[in-house]
C-alpha cells in the first residue's frame with residue numbers, strides 16, 4: 145500500500161509535531177529538577193517516558209485510522225496519542241496536571257484518555273491488548289464500523305496478557321491489529337535476553353493470525369503493512385500481529401543514565417533519526433523543501449500553543465481528587 | 472531500641488537491603504534473585520546494586536516482563552530447595568501475577584499439611600507522593616496482609632530493612648517485603664532523612680512479627696508502618712511542643728501482627744490514631760482499631776481515629792495527591808478532635 149501525497153505529508157508533519165512535543169515536554173520536565181534530580185518536583189512531576197525516535201510506528205499505523213477506531217496505548221503514549229488525533233492542548237494540560245487536561249489532572253502522562261477519538265492507555269505492561277480485543281468484539285456484536293489497534297513494546301510481548309489476548313483475537317477472528325514497537329529495550333534489559341525468539345512476528349502462528357516484521361523504522365514500509373492489516377480487519381478477516389523495528393532515542397524514562405547501552409549505540413541511532421531521513425526522502429521524491437519547512441513551522445506552532453495552553457491553565461480544585469471515581 | 476552500633480555507618484534502605492542479600496548469598500548458595508532490571512541496572516530502586524557484579528547472571532537474573540512466569544517459578548524453585556528472592560517492581564503490578572502469590576506461594580504449605588515449604592521472599596516497592604499516578608503509587612498493605620499464608624513486613628528505616636531482609640531470606644515461609652519509595656534513598660527521588668540510619672555491617676536479624684515502640688509517650692498512641700512512622704514521629708514532635716506526649720509504634724510487620732505491643736501502648740495512653748498510606752476502608756487501620764476495641768474497649772478515653780488514604784485511585788496532579796496523603800497536620804488534627 146502506498147501513501148497518497150496527502151497521507152505522506154500528514155505522516156511527516158505528525159512526526160514533527162510528536163518530536164517537537166517531546167522536546168518541549170522534556171524541557172519543562174527538567175524545570176525545577178536541578179541541581180538534584182527529584183522526580184517529585186517541577187511543573188511536570190512523576191515518571192516521563194518519551195517517544196523520540198518511535199514516531200514512524202505511530203504515523204504509519206494511525207494514517208489508516210479515523211476517530212471511530214480504537215487505539216489502546218502504553219506507558220509511552222505521546223506519539224500514539226498525537227497520531228490518533230487526541231486533542232493536543234488538553235493532552236499537554238493533562239501532563240501538566242491542569243483542570244483543562246483530558247482528565248482534569250487525575251491521569252497524567254501514562255493515563256491519557258480521550259473518548260472523543262477512542263484513545264486509552266495503561267501504564268501496566270501489555271494491558272493494551274485485552275481492551276483492544278474488547279473494543280473489537282463490541283464493534284462486531286453491535287455491527288458497528290471501526291476496528292481496534294493495540295500498541296505495545298517488545299518487552300510486553302512476554303507478558304501473559306499479550307498471549308491470552310492474541311489467542312482470543314485469533315479464535316474469535318476479531319477486527320484488531322497488535323502493533324509491537326520493538327525498540328530492543330525493556331528498560332535496561334535487551335530483547336535478546338528477555339525473548340526466546342529473535343522476532344515476535346513468528347508468535348502470530350501460534351494464534352492463527354498472520355505476522356509481519358518490519359525492519360528499519362521506515363514509515364513507508366509501516367504504512368504499507370499496517371494498511372494491509374487494517375484493511376483485513378475492516379473486511380472481517382480477523383487479526384494481525386505486526387512487529388516494527390524502531391529506535392528509542394531517549395532514556396527509558398527521564399532521569400535514566402542509560403549506562404546499559406553499548407558504547408556508540410545512541411550515536412548510531414541518532415544517525416538513523418527517522419525524521420531527517422523522511423525529510424530527505426520526501427525531497428528526493430520531489431517535495432519542495434520550502435513546503436516541508438512550512439509544515440515544520442506549523443508543527444512547532446501547534447506544539448507551542450499546546451504548551452502555552454497547558455501552562456496558562458489553572459489547576460482544578462484539589463478536592464477534585466475525590467470525584468470521578470464513579471460516573 | 473535494639474543494639475545500636477557505636478560507629479556511624481548510615482545506610483539508605485536501598486543499600487541496607489542490598490547488603491543483607493549480599494551476605495545471605497555469600498552464606499547460602501541456594502539464595503538467588505530474579506526480577507526486572509535487578510542485574511546490571513542494580514534495580515530501579517537501587518536495592519540490588521553491586522550484586523550482579525559479585526554473583527553473576529546465574530544468581531542475579533534479569534527476567535522478561537513476565538511476572539506470573541518468574542514469581543510462580545520462584546514458588547517451584549523454593550519448593551525444590553532454593554531460596555529465591557524475587558522483585559515485583561511496583562506493588563501496583565500485583566494484578567498481573569496475583570495467582571502465583573496468593574494461590575500458590577501462600578497456600579502450598581497449608582495444602583501440603585505443612586509437609587512442603589515455600590521459603591521465598593517477594594520484595595516490592597510501595598508508596599506515592601511523587602506524582603506517579605494511580606498505577607505506580609499504591610501501598611496495598613492491607614490487600615497482602617488480608618490473605619493468609621504469607622508473612623508481610625515493611626521497614627521504616629535502614630536498620631530494620633537490613634535485619635528484616637536477613638530474617639526474610641532465612642525464614643522457611645514466604646515473606647512479602649514491602650519497601651516504600653519515599654524512604655529508599657535512590658538517585659531519582661528525595662528521601663525521608665529519618666530512614667537513613669546507622670546499620671551494622673555484620674549480619675543480624677530483625678524479628679518478623681515484632682512491633683517497636685520507637686518513641687515513648689503517655690497521652691496518645693500513634694501506630695504506623697513505613698512512611699507512616701515518619702509522619703507519626705513528626706506529629707509527635709509537634710504535639711510535644713504543646714505538652715502532648717505521643718507514643719509511636721512502628722508495626723514493622725503486618726503478618727504476623729504484634730497486637731500485644733499495640734494493646735499495651737493504648738492501655739497506657741488511652742488514645743489511638745492509626746496512620747496508613749493505604750486505602751481507608753477494609754485495611755490495616757481498621758484491623759488495628761478492631762484489635763484494640765475487641766480486646767478491651769474500656770481502655771479507650773476517646774474514639775480511635777485513622778489518618779489514611781481516601782478510597783479513591785491515586786491522582787496524578789501533585790496538589791490532588793497531597794490532599795489525599797497522610798501527613799503530620801492531619802494526625803495533629805485527628806488528635807485535637809479526640
Ligand SMILES: Cc1ncc(C[n+]2csc(CCOP(=O)(O)OP(=O)(O)O)c2C)c(N)n1
Pocket residue numbers: 219220267268269296297298299300301325327329330331392396507536538560564567
Ligand atoms: C506488568 C508490569 N511490569 C513491569 C512494569 C514496569 N515497566 C514499565 S515500562 C517497562 C519496560 C517495557 O518495555 P517495552 O514493553 O519494550 O516498552 P518500551 O518501554 O521499550 O517502550 C517495564 C518493565 C509495568 N509497568 N507493568
Ligand SMILES: [Mg+2]
Pocket residue numbers: 297298299325326327328329330331
Ligand atoms: Mg521496548
